[in-house]
Amino acid sequence: MGVYLLRRLLWLPIVIWAVSSLTFFALRIIPGNPIESVRDQITDKSQIARIEAEWGLDQPVYVQYVRFMGDLLHGDLGISMSSGAPISVLLFERIPPTVELTFVAMIISTTLGIAAGVVSVATRRRSVDNVVRIVAITGMSMPYFWVAIFLIIVFSILLKWAPTSGRIDASLKYTVITNFMFIDQVITGNWLALGSWLRHLVLPATAIGITSTGFVARLTRSAMLEEIGSDYVRTARSKGLSERTVTLRHALRNALLPILTLQGLQFGALLGGAVITEAVFAYPGMGRLLLDAILSRDYSVVQAAVIVVALAYVVVNLLVDILAIAVDPRIRVN
Amino acid sequence: MVPIVKDASAPLPVKQLPINSIPLVKRLSRLWRKYSLAVVGGVFFTIVLIVSVFAPTFAPYDPMTLDLKSRLAGPSAAHVFGTDNLGRDVLSRVIYGGRTVLSGAFAALAMSFAIGLSIGIIAGYKGGWLDNLFMRLMDILLSFPSVLLAILIVTSLGAGQTNVVIAIGIAQIPIFARLVRSIVLILVNQEYVAAARSLGARDRTIIFSHIFPNMIPPMLVQATAMLAIGIATLTALNFLGLGVETGTPDWGMMVADGQKLLFDAPHVAFFPGLCLVLTVLSVNFIGDGLRDHLDPRLRNQAG
Numbered sequence: 278m279g280v281y282l283l284r285r286l287l288w289l290p291i292v293i294w295a296v297s298s299l300t301f302f303a304l305r306i307i308p309g310n311p312i313e314s315v316r317d318q319i320t321d322k323s324q325i326a327r328i329e330a331e332w333g334l335d336q337p338v339y340v341q342y343v344r345f346m347g348d349l350l351h352g353d354l355g356i357s358m359s360s361g362a363p364i365s366v367l368l369f370e371r372i373p374p375t376v377e378l379t380f381v382a383m384i385i386s387t388t389l390g391i392a393a394g395v396v397s398v399a400t401r402r403r404s405v406d407n408v409v410r411i412v413a414i415t416g417m418s419m420p421y422f423w424v425a426i427f428l429i430i431v432f433s434i435l436l437k438w439a440p441t442s443g444r445i446d447a448s449l450k451y452t453v454i455t456n457f458m459f460i461d462q463v464i465t466g467n468w469l470a471l472g473s474w475l476r477h478l479v480l481p482a483t484a485i486g487i488t489s490t491g492f493v494a495r496l497t498r499s500a501m502l503e504e505i506g507s508d509y510v511r512t513a514r515s516k517g518l519s520e521r522t523v524t525l526r527h528a529l530r531n532a533l534l535p536i537l538t539l540q541g542l543q544f545g546a547l548l549g550g551a552v553i554t555e556a557v558f559a560y561p562g563m564g565r566l567l568l569d570a571i572l573s574r575d576y577s578v579v580q581a582a583v584i585v586v587a588l589a590y591v592v593v594n595l596l597v598d599i600l601a602i603a604v605d606p607r608i609r610v611n
Numbered sequence: 612m613v614p615i616v617k618d619a620s621a622p623l624p625v626k627q628l629p630i631n632s633i634p635l636v637k638r639l640s641r642l643w644r645k646y647s648l649a650v651v652g653g654v655f656f657t658i659v660l661i662v663s664v665f666a667p668t669f670a671p672y673d674p675m676t677l678d679l680k681s682r683l684a685g686p687s688a689a690h691v692f693g694t695d696n697l698g699r700d701v702l703s704r705v706i707y708g709g710r711t712v713l714s715g716a717f718a719a720l721a722m723s724f725a726i727g728l729s730i731g732i733i734a735g736y737k738g739g740w741l742d743n744l745f746m747r748l749m750d751i752l753l754s755f756p757s758v759l760l761a762i763l764i765v766t767s768l769g770a771g772q773t774n775v776v777i778a779i780g781i782a783q784i785p786i787f788a789r790l791v792r793s794i795v796l797i798l799v800n801q802e803y804v805a806a807a808r809s810l811g812a813r814d815r816t817i818i819f820s821h822i823f824p825n826m827i828p829p830m831l832v833q834a835t836a837m838l839a840i841g842i843a844t845l846t847a848l849n850f851l852g853l854g855v856e857t858g859t860p861d862w863g864m865m866v867a868d869g870q871k872l873l874f875d876a877p878h879v880a881f882f883p884g885l886c887l888v889l890t891v892l893s894v895n896f897i898g899d900g901l902r903d904h905l906d907p908r909l910r911n912q913a914g
Contacts, residue, residue, distance in 0.1 A: 292750070292751065292754050295751040295754070296751065296754050296755065299751065300763060303763050303764065303766070303767040304763075304766065304767060306767050306768070410899075411648070414648075414892065414895050414896065414899060415888075415892060417839075417895060418839065418843075418888060418891040418892040418894075418895050419888050419891075420843040420846055420847055420863075420887060420888070420891065421843075421847065422846075422847055422850045422851075422863070422866065422867075423866060423884045423887060423888055426866060426869075426870060426873070426880055426884065427884070429873060430873060430877055430880075430881070434873060434874060434877070545755075545756035545757065545759075546756065546757075546758075548756045548758075548759065549756040549757060549758025549759055550758070552758060552759065552762065553758065553847050553850070553851065556850075556851055557870070567762070568851060571762070571766050571853070572852070576766075579763075579766055583755075583759060583762075583763050586756065586759055587754055587755045587756070587759060590754065590755070590756050590759075591754050
């Protein structure tokens with residue numbers, strides 16, 4: 278186990294290097310000098326020289342690359358080509374909303390998915406099983422942007438329960454400390470802002486969560502069926518334990534491990550979903566930042582956003598793997 | 612509760628007849644009972660496929676013709692799905708959109724399938740440093756969430772229909788490559804492969820006549836799943852404005868256009884979106900049925 282863990286940890290910096298390099302070179306294949314595409318948008322001409330110097334665009338690509346890697350090692354992500362703002366400031370604004378969004382989406386998909394899976398196994402009724410199965414596949418089949426629009430039609434336009442866009446009511450005043458809305462508003466006791474934030478969060482988070490709910494439900498079902506057919510469950514039953522205890526305390530508990538691994542992988546899908554969903558809800562997170570940067574050809578921001586999101590995915594999966602080892606002694610032995 | 616694998620040595624029940632002597636009607640009804648969702652999905656997808664291929668025959672109007680007099684008309688007998696903000700017939704655009712979506716998704720699938728298959732076979736069969744190199748490369752591609760990778764590639768190549776297809780194709784390569792490699796690793800160690808090798812069969816013969824045929828079932832299941840994801844990703848990129856040019860009939864693009872009109876004319880976004888969801892759903896139903904049928908463990912549970 279120690280060796281495996283060590284290997285995973287040593288692999289991490291290599292992945293970070295590879296992901297950053299791939300992103301760097303992918304954005305240098307673009308024909309022409311990237312500054313050309315934004316020249317018209319920049320009114321302050323001194324900005325152009327600054328950006329050219331910043332990007333070292335007069336230098337050969339390998340010099341640019343060495344410089345980029347050096348800056349990255351120092352945590353310097355450079356400045357936005359279109360606005361000139363330091364990218365670290367942009368990230369401070371945009372990372373927390375996306376973390377909130379994916380976190381809530383993850384809670385939704387995990388709880389709903391496991392509940393649906395358990396119900397379909399525990400009731401032992403073919404009709405219930407079939408309904409859960411069809412609902413799960415339907416959830417998996419709905420593209421993020423379509424779910425988002427569907428939710429807007431139903432809950433914003435028809436029922437008027439939730440707003441269609443943004444992170445919080447623009448008219449509300451609130452303090453930014455960590456820029457995590459939940460933490461900030463609980464600290465400052467601003468319940469009005471907290472409520473508004475939650476109402477803005479619920480639809481996009483549901484839109485992202487629904488798709489992976491289907492995956493979780495399906496996996497929970499098959500993992501539990503497998504556990505229920507195993508010897509220790511028969512033993513538990515023959516000891517006279519109630520069906521409820523056997524299902525929840527024995528079968529579900531062991532089925533949780535594959536679910537954990539799945540959710541680690543699903544986190545990538547959630548991040549991808551966030552990019553798309555943020556576009557629909559005009560939600561000011563990393564996805565919106567990335568798309569706006571692509572559309573305005575702000576390649577320094579595209580580069581930073583892609584690297585940050587990919588790294589989040591890599592780190593989460595590493596944590597999931599470590600957690601899986603901690604939880605399951607079988608993996609430790611292997 | 613349920614036996615996972617039936618005892619292979621147990622004698623067959625007397626009543627079970629060889630499959631060919633069962634009447635066709637009975638076979639079909641048995642198929643229907645067991646795989647009703649897959650059958651529904653298969654029929655629906657076939658219809659979508661036929662209608663898309665023969666779009667000019669099925670579409671009541673030209674998808675590009677503007678009719679500013681009848682803008683944003685709701686569904687009616689003349690325009691079953693209504694018209695959009697430029698008076699174009701939504702049904703006709705949905706039908707032509709099927710062409711854009713399906714051709715793109717199949718092209719991306721073919722690309723990732725061909726490249727992923729080659730990489731997987733070489734890595735699994737040859738092993739050694741080549742295996743290591745390819746798999747680490749795949750690991751790196753998998754370090755990106757796949758939608759993000761596709762977006763990065765589209766940004767790199769420039770927006771456009773072909774580039775979106777290439778982006779999705781590349782993003783899906785590692786999934787096929789890994790699957791193929793894992794299957795090859797199992798098959799290479801089978802006795803019949805060892806037997807073929809001891810008879811002096813060449814690598815090419817072993818790969819094409821002994822390994823490849825056995826890879827088809829799991830690849831088929833994976834391919835349907837990837838087709839569903841490909842359709843969803845393709846339309847998503849088109850929805851975001853990274854793919855087809857404005858005005859091109861495409862389900863994602865049509866939903867994006869309709870998004871601005873949700874309050875006044877929800878039908879403009881609704882029908883292409885519905886068609887998209889039903890198509891992805893039908894592919895997933897087919898995939899689910901295939902999985903049940905080809906995975907013996909699930910097959911025995913199904914009853």
